[in-house]
Amino acid sequence: MRKIILIFILIFTLSLISCSPKPEPINYGQDVCDLCKMNITDNKFAAELVTKKGKVYKFDSIECLFNFKNLDIEGVEIHSEWVNDFSNPGQLINLKEAYFLQSDVFRSPMGLNVLSFSSKEEREKIINQYGGKVLTYDEVFELANTE
Amino acid sequence: MIKTELRTILLLYILFLLNSAYSQIYVNPGQNLNEIIQNSPTGSTIIIKPGIYKVDNLIINKPLTIIGENYPILQGNLKDEVITINSNQVKIRGLKISNAGVNFLKENAAIRLEEVSNCLIENNILTNNFFGIYISKSFNCVVRNNKIEAFNKSETTSGNGIHLWYSKAITIENNEITGHRDGIYFEFVRHSLVKNNYSKNNLRYGLHFMFSDSCSYIKNTFENNGAGVAVMYTRNVTMRENKFINNWGAASFGVLLKDLSDCLIEKNLFEQNTNGLYLEGCNRITVRYNNFINNGWGIKLMANSMDNYFYDNNFISNSFDVLTNSRNNFNSFTRNYWNKYNGFDLDRDGFGDVFYRPVKMFSIIVEREQASLILIHSLFVEILNIAESILPSLTPENLKDNQPRMYPIKI
Numbered sequence: 001m002r003k004i005i006l007i008f009i010l011i012f013t014l015s016l017i018s019c020s021p022k023p024e025p026i027n028y029g030q031d032v033c034d035l036c037k038m039n040i041t042d043n044k045f046a047a048e049l050v051t052k053k054g055k056v057y058k059f060d061s062i063e064c065l066f067n068f069k070n071l072d073i074e075g076v077e078i079h080s081e082w083v084n085d086f087s088n089p090g091q092l093i094n095l096k097e098a099y100f101l102q103s104d105v106f107r108s109p110m111g112l113n114v115l116s117f118s119s120k121e122e123r124e125k126i127i128n129q130y131g132g133k134v135l136t137y138d139e140v141f142e143l144a145n146t147e
Numbered sequence: 148m149i150k151t152e153l154r155t156i157l158l159l160y161i162l163f164l165l166n167s168a169y170s171q172i173y174v175n176p177g178q179n180l181n182e183i184i185q186n187s188p189t190g191s192t193i194i195i196k197p198g199i200y201k202v203d204n205l206i207i208n209k210p211l212t213i214i215g216e217n218y219p220i221l222q223g224n225l226k227d228e229v230i231t232i233n234s235n236q237v238k239i240r241g242l243k244i245s246n247a248g249v250n251f252l253k254e255n256a257a258i259r260l261e262e263v264s265n266c267l268i269e270n271n272i273l274t275n276n277f278f279g280i281y282i283s284k285s286f287n288c289v290v291r292n293n294k295i296e297a298f299n300k301s302e303t304t305s306g307n308g309i310h311l312w313y314s315k316a317i318t319i320e321n322n323e324i325t326g327h328r329d330g331i332y333f334e335f336v337r338h339s340l341v342k343n344n345y346s347k348n349n350l351r352y353g354l355h356f357m358f359s360d361s362c363s364y365i366k367n368t369f370e371n372n373g374a375g376v377a378v379m380y381t382r383n384v385t386m387r388e389n390k391f392i393n394n395w396g397a398a399s400f401g402v403l404l405k406d407l408s409d410c411l412i413e414k415n416l417f418e419q420n421t422n423g424l425y426l427e428g429c430n431r432i433t434v435r436y437n438n439f440i441n442n443g444w445g446i447k448l449m450a451n452s453m454d455n456y457f458y459d460n461n462f463i464s465n466s467f468d469v470l471t472n473s474r475n476n477f478n479s480f481t482r483n484y485w486n487k488y489n490g491f492d493l494d495r496d497g498f499g500d501v502f503y504r505p506v507k508m509f510s511i512i513v514e515r516e517q518a519s520l521i522l523i524h525s526l527f528v529e530i531l532n533i534a535e536s537i538l539p540s541l542t543p544e545n546l547k548d549n550q551p552r553m554y555p556i557k558i
Contacts, residue, residue, distance in 0.1 A: 029302035029350060029373070032398045037405055037427070039351050039374055039398065041302035041328060044251060089251055089303070106252070107312070111334065111358070 021054040021079045023092050035064040043090040045108045048082040063112040066144035086115040087122040099123045100140050103132030114140050181205055195219045208233045215241035223247045228255040238267045247276035249304050256281035278306035286315040297326040302350045307332040333359040342366055352377045375400040384410040394420045404429050414558055426452050435459045436558045444470050453477040461555045469505035476546040484552040492553045503551040506542045508535035
């Protein structure tokens with residue numbers, strides 16, 4: 001009996017240990033962008049921001065995430081930022097490690113038209129086919145907040 | 148002198164008749180439609196006989212009139228676009244077009260107009276296409292009497308029914324759109340008219356426009372779309388005599404207005420929506436002669452909206468007439484009819500003698516704590532509301548209608 005109680009206590013304490021914050025899958029068509037209130041439908045451009053407390057904010061595009069970051073949240077609260085990989089729609093990649101390309105051939109939900117890729121090679125493929133302008137993280141941030 | 152002029156006119160007229168008579172080309176099933184189009188002289192009329200035509204991607208790069216007899220079917224290959232128009236003065240009438248391919252890199256449409264003017268797309272039936280009609284960088288075109296339908300289940304694999312991008316002076320009239328992502332979508336459009344369309348059962352919005360100044364939306368019906376109608380980052384919009392009906396869901400709106408200024412919203416019907424009219428960051432909007440009937444929230448007026456005027460509207464049987472999330476109010480409500488108003492009109496001027504506060508305390512509690520909705524019809528809540536209306540503590544004190552009507556106005 002005592003053993004069972006001990007095991008229960010053990011399980012209970014284990015369940016109290018909080019897991020580290022991580023992004024959650026976006027429910028396309030149901031979830032709403034936390035900045036512009038639009039339903040998130042495009043799985044090539046959607047983005048996510050996770051706070052240290054584990055709260056997840058979802059956005060329909062990287063420009064909404066950067067506007068939100070600029071206006072509505074303190075930098076110290078941010079745990080991680082995520083964005084869809086343009087080459088694998090629906091696959092979230094870490095925004096800090098993404099490779100960016102601006103190309104007006106492709107239209108993002110809010111009109112900044114910045115694509116994010118998980119690797120340089122994937123980006124090269126699109127550049128060779130459609131052209132576009134290579135950007136860094138900071139340049140995209142600037143651009144999103146000057147539009 | 149006059150005689151010679153007349154003669155030339157007559158001659159020209161005869162030439163014109165001859166010209167139009169001679170350049171009629173008939174196409175039958177089994178013939179190569181693409182070759183015929185490429186080889187026909189400029190300005191000719193191509194008449195397509197009934198039947199099924201397999202099409203890869205028809206490119207029209209000269210002025211032509213294409214007319215279908217009894218709706219011939221142009222079937223795309225499910226990979227490419229069906230018809231791409233790269234020339235001015237193209238008319239397309241009476242075709243049934245299907246199977247424009249879903250593609251994540253290209254926005255394939257049944258009919259695309261790319262940098263053209265003076266085109267007419269009418270009386271077509273478009274079924275099962277990624278995008279229906281896609282107009283980019285064009286001006287002076289008319290899209291009317293088309294039936295556009297798709298059967299997609301997911302929003303990520305479906306495009307918009309009528310999609311406009313960077314265009315001017317476009318008329319969208321009498322179309323019926325169902326089952327697409329957004330029924331009608333405008334981005335960076337100017338001076339265009341959307342009239343008498345019926346947009347229903349679309350996955351996201353019945354109508355959605357962004358950065359599209361100076362457009363009018365008149366006598367349309369938007370029914371049972373995923374989230375109603377959304378209007379963002381725009382100035383100078385007129386919305387008149389539309390019906391926004393049956394948009395239910397946690398994030399659904401009859402009309403969602405975000406960052407708008409200088410607009411007129413009049414004579415519309417907002418019925419059976421979770422949120423009838425939602426405003427966020429809106430300035431100088433006039434809302435008058437509208438009916439708000441049976442909505443969850445008639446109007447949600449969110450912070451940082453200023454100088455909006457709401458007058459001569461009817462609010463009937465909404466669970467909550469007006470909700471705002473700020474204690475200050477810089478908007479004016481006057482001369483509306485509120486069916487929850489229970490004051491008297493002793494001086495018989497048609498307006499109640501005591502002001503009416505449409506924002507109920509309970510709606511503010513609900514806004515903070517969703518689960519409390521379960522108490523909506525309890526006696527306790529009624530008492531709270533009455534106490535609050537006498538001594539406002541949570542609700543904005545100056546959000547009140549000083550002339551509440553005793554009877555609904557006829558609109």
